[in-house]
Amino acid sequence: MLSKIMSCGLTGLSGYPVVVEADIAAGMPAYETVGLPGAAVRESKERVRAAIKNSGFAYPQQRITINLAPADLKKDGPIYDLAIAVGLLCASGQAAQPDETSAFLGELSLDGQLRGVAGALPMAISAKEAGIKRLFIAAVNADEAAYVGGIEVYPVETLGQLAEHLAGGQQITPLLTHVYRPDEAAYCAHDMAYIRGQQHARRALEIAAAGGHNIIFIGPPGSGKTMLARAVPGILPELTFEEALEITKIHSVCGLSAGGLVVSRPFRSPHHTMSTAALTGGGHRVLPGEISLAHGGVLFLDELPEFKRQALEALRQPLEDRQVSIARANAKLTYPADVMLIAAMNPCPCGHFGSDKPCRCSPREIRQYLSRISGPLLDRIDIHIGMNSVTYGELTDGTPGESSREIRSRVNAARRIQRERYAGAGIYTNAALSAEMLNIHCALDDACSALMQRAYQTLGLSPRGMARVRKVARTIADLCGEENIGVKHLAEALQYRTPDGRYWG
Amino acid sequence: MSAAQEKSYWIWMASLPGMGAKTFYTLLKEYGSAADFFDAVSAGNVPAGLAPTEVMAAASAACSRARVTEILAELSAKRITAVTRLDEDYPSRLAEIPWPPPVLFVRGNLPALDNAIGIVGTRACTRRGYEHARKIAAELGMPVVSGMARGIDTAAHLGAMDAKASTVAVLGCGVDVIYPPENDALYHMIIETGAVISELPLGTAPAVGNFPVRNRIIAGLCRGLLVVESGIRGGTAITASLAISYGRDVFAMPGPPYLEPAALANELIAQGAVPVRSAADIRAYYGERAPQEEPPEPEPLLQIDFFQQRIYELLKKEDMGIEEIAEAVQGTPAEVSAALTMMEIDGLCRRLPGGRFGI
Numbered sequence: 044m045l046s047k048i049m050s051c052g053l054t055g056l057s058g059y060p061v062v063v064e065a066d067i068a069a070g071m072p073a074y075e076t077v078g079l080p081g082a083a084v085r086e087s088k089e090r091v092r093a094a095i096k097n098s099g100f101a102y103p104q105q106r107i108t109i110n111l112a113p114a115d116l117k118k119d120g121p122i123y124d125l126a127i128a129v130g131l132l133c134a135s136g137q138a139a140q141p142d143e144t145s146a147f148l149g150e151l152s153l154d155g156q157l158r159g160v161a162g163a164l165p166m167a168i169s170a171k172e173a174g175i176k177r178l179f180i181a182a183v184n185a186d187e188a189a190y191v192g193g194i195e196v197y198p199v200e201t202l203g204q205l206a207e208h209l210a211g212g213q214q215i216t217p218l219l220t221h222v223y224r225p226d227e228a229a230y231c232a233h234d235m236a237y238i239r240g241q242q243h244a245r246r247a248l249e250i251a252a253a254g255g256h257n258i259i260f261i262g263p264p265g266s267g268k269t270m271l272a273r274a275v276p277g278i279l280p281e282l283t284f285e286e287a288l289e290i291t292k293i294h295s296v297c298g299l300s301a302g303g304l305v306v307s308r309p310f311r312s313p314h315h316t317m318s319t320a321a322l323t324g325g326g327h328r329v330l331p332g333e334i335s336l337a338h339g340g341v342l343f344l345d346e347l348p349e350f351k352r353q354a355l356e357a358l359r360q361p362l363e364d365r366q367v368s369i370a371r372a373n374a375k376l377t378y379p380a381d382v383m384l385i386a387a388m389n390p391c392p393c394g395h396f397g398s399d400k401p402c403r404c405s406p407r408e409i410r411q412y413l414s415r416i417s418g419p420l421l422d423r424i425d426i427h428i429g430m431n432s433v434t435y436g437e438l439t440d441g442t443p444g445e446s447s448r449e450i451r452s453r454v455n456a457a458r459r460i461q462r463e464r465y466a467g468a469g470i471y472t473n474a475a476l477s478a479e480m481l482n483i484h485c486a487l488d489d490a491c492s493a494l495m496q497r498a499y500q501t502l503g504l505s506p507r508g509m510a511r512v513r514k515v516a517r518t519i520a521d522l523c524g525e526e527n528i529g530v531k532h533l534a535e536a537l538q539y540r541t542p543d544g545r546y547w548g
Numbered sequence: 549m550s551a552a553q554e555k556s557y558w559i560w561m562a563s564l565p566g567m568g569a570k571t572f573y574t575l576l577k578e579y580g581s582a583a584d585f586f587d588a589v590s591a592g593n594v595p596a597g598l599a600p601t602e603v604m605a606a607a608s609a610a611c612s613r614a615r616v617t618e619i620l621a622e623l624s625a626k627r628i629t630a631v632t633r634l635d636e637d638y639p640s641r642l643a644e645i646p647w648p649p650p651v652l653f654v655r656g657n658l659p660a661l662d663n664a665i666g667i668v669g670t671r672a673c674t675r676r677g678y679e680h681a682r683k684i685a686a687e688l689g690m691p692v693v694s695g696m697a698r699g700i701d702t703a704a705h706l707g708a709m710d711a712k713a714s715t716v717a718v719l720g721c722g723v724d725v726i727y728p729p730e731n732d733a734l735y736h737m738i739i740e741t742g743a744v745i746s747e748l749p750l751g752t753a754p755a756v757g758n759f760p761v762r763n764r765i766i767a768g769l770c771r772g773l774l775v776v777e778s779g780i781r782g783g784t785a786i787t788a789s790l791a792i793s794y795g796r797d798v799f800a801m802p803g804p805p806y807l808e809p810a811a812l813a814n815e816l817i818a819q820g821a822v823p824v825r826s827a828a829d830i831r832a833y834y835g836e837r838a839p840q841e842e843p844p845e846p847e848p849l850l851q852i853d854f855f856q857q858r859i860y861e862l863l864k865k866e867d868m869g870i871e872e873i874a875e876a877v878q879g880t881p882a883e884v885s886a887a888l889t890m891m892e893i894d895g896l897c898r899r900l901p902g903g904r905f906g907i
Contacts, residue, residue, distance in 0.1 A: 240871060407729065429903030532886075535886040
């Protein structure tokens with residue numbers, strides 16, 4: 044007997060339909076899986092056998108062949124367990140053959156329970172696009188898949204329950220399509236209101252969030268760099284459904300989605316010992332890296348000079364292109380990587396240079412420490428902020444600062460202005476402005492040009508530094524709701540420039 | 549034995565590693581001259597106990613005419629002159645101290661140091677202390693002696709050179725060794741207009757023990773010693789106590805009592821040192837008047853608005869961060885940032901590490 048069951052595979056962030064064919068033929072008991080199965084797919088044999096037996100069915104003691112079509116794509120992961128088990132039950136006449144608009148996804152445990160799999164959301168999306176009407180999936184993945192809409196999602200607990208459903212007995216109720224709603228509570232978990240002092244840094248973060256600028260904090264330990272960075276996802280605009288879907292896809296593929304959609308902007312803070320592949324993506328299975336997991340949110344690199352130079356250099360291209368392309372022998376994939384980079388570092392190895400506490404480093408040590416960060420990477424960071432420790436008075440001052448919600452409303456307004464201005468240009472924020480667009484959208488009037496020229500002469504700005512200052516000035520003007528860049532915007536923007544030779548000698 | 553020959557043996561003796569001034573003079577007294585000591589070493593009849601064994605070992609190892617010639621050749625190749633106590637141009641004040649250095653290795657031209665002022669202080673100085681030390685050194689109109697270390701020493705040398713006055717740096721390593729390495733440029737500037745000197749053999753690396761010995765030369769060379777900023781203990785304190793024991797005038801720049809780097813100067817003042825606010829105080833002490841009574845520096849003509857004026861007044865008192873300024877002038881960080889940029893461009897303030905501003 045032969046049966047054909049629909050399932051799904053995954054490459055990168057997109058799924059593709061897979062047909063699981065199960066054939067039971069007379070002969071010596073044997074089990075063969077074909078269609079480029081990976082190790083986890085091969086091992087499904089043992090899980091499927093135990094699950095069928097422990098669910099009260101008979102395991103066919105005959106010659107079994109499983110084919111995963113298309114046969115030229117490599118399949119990996121335990122996602123085909125359920126489809127194989129259903130196929131065997133149908134082929135052995137113990138269950139009714141489902142029609143080909145039903146797809147099955149899930150890993151089996153030996154007792155017949157269904158476990159969740161990575162990548163449920165992207166597979167559900169591709170299943171829908173492939174014409175699948177019903178998706179049978181582990182209950183833990185069901186919430187995530189139910190956001191897709193246009194496809195019935197059946198949360199399956201056990202193999203037995205599913206067989207009952209297929210046989211027309213006790214039916215499983217499909218989930219209602221979930222409606223996306225941004226989570227205000229998640230947004231306020233790290234509210235700006237809790238941060239004391241650091242008015243200057245708060246202002247800089249608001250500008251950075253409004254214009255999508257990358258930002259670097261340079262300050263001694265305990266100046267609140269990490270706390271400030273944590274609060275940034277909360278002042279970025281609320282996620283749209285499309286963004287939430289895309290972010291969830293990435294997290295889902297990595298097995299990080301905790302059921303349901305990602306409803307707040309991600310904050311990823313990789314440790315500085317992280318490898319290049321873990322940061323940008325890659326590895327054996329070519330999974331997304333931290334920069335893609337931070338897509339739509341914040342990538343926070345604390346202790347920037349401690350990161351491996353190679354890893355930092357690998358970030359340059361993704362920061363520019365807002366996506367990562369990974370080519371390996373067996374795959375060539377592109378993952379989105381539109382992040383706001385927040386970097387933090389001490390000004391010197393001991394951390395106290397320029398602060399109230401004495402610094403123990405020699406000028407040479409400081410120079411060496413700072414030179415670990417390359418100029419090209421710094422060129423991608425528009426806003427530089429020098430910080431000092433928070434004083435005792437500021438820490439204990441009971442008056443809360445402005446809340447994230449208030450700041451977010453201003454950020455939203457500024458982003459709206461930018462979206463309208465760049466409609467059709469393929470960019471959404473000031474940070475993404477190219478050199479040609481800079482002259483159109485960041486034009487300087489006579490007074491501003493005069494200021495810029497004097498700044499160039501007296502403050503030691505580089506040509507690239509000037510371009511960055513103009514972008515930031517554009518964002519400040521947008522935050523003020525003003526059409527043109529004014530002198531006060533430009534003057535403020537100049538304050539966020541790269542510290543002079545004292546830091547980057 | 550000609551004087552030139554005897555001088556070459558002095559230089560040979562002073563170039564022996566581990567040879568301190570005390571040992572030098574003990575040996576000289578015993579043998580009458582450096583040449584006789586040389587002969588005794590080459591004959592191998594120097595009794596033990598006169599000098600430390602490692603010095604004697606070094607002496608017997610280097611006891612050849614070829615070595616003497618080699619040292620002299622190295623000196624001239626590196627354009628280093630050696631001034632011995634036998635020479636006319638040996639600094640007269642230095643000769644007065646107990647155990648004066650028998651030989652000074654000099655890079656550059658040793659200026660007349662009769663009215664020299666030593667300026668010393670900590671490496672970890674405050675920015676204001678650094679700037680004030682530099683200003684005093686510049687306005688002094690007298691040669692400045694210091695140790696070419698980081699911090700106050702650097703400020704002292706630079707100040708003297710700002711005013712085109714001569715300056716002498718006394719090193720705690722060989723005169724051909726540049727330490728700290730970032731003072732490479734300073735070293736070459738000093739030998740243009742003044743001198744870098746050391747009593748240690750060429751090539752001696754900077755070692756902790758060398759510096760107190762070096763400090764006695766600074767104290768010995770100068771007529772008066774100005775202590776700028778320093779903790780209560782450390783090299784500066786040693787130099788100051790040596791200066792007192794040599795009968796030098798001791799000056800000290802007072803500072804706020806809560807500031808750790810002001811501790812030593814305040815302590816010295818409490819013990820009777822002359823408080824020095826500006827170069828004029830030192831000049832007045834020696835009965836000199838400033839070349840012409842300069843009127844106090846006029847306030848920079850401020851073409852700035854009221855807001856910037858207020859920030860300027862604040863920064864005159866102390867360095868501040870944007871938040872502190874914003875709080876004091878009741879402005880937003882954005883307004884203050886913009887104002888500070890304008891002031892920076894006009895040279896009215898400057899940005900310091902750690903997000904602070906000062907004038």
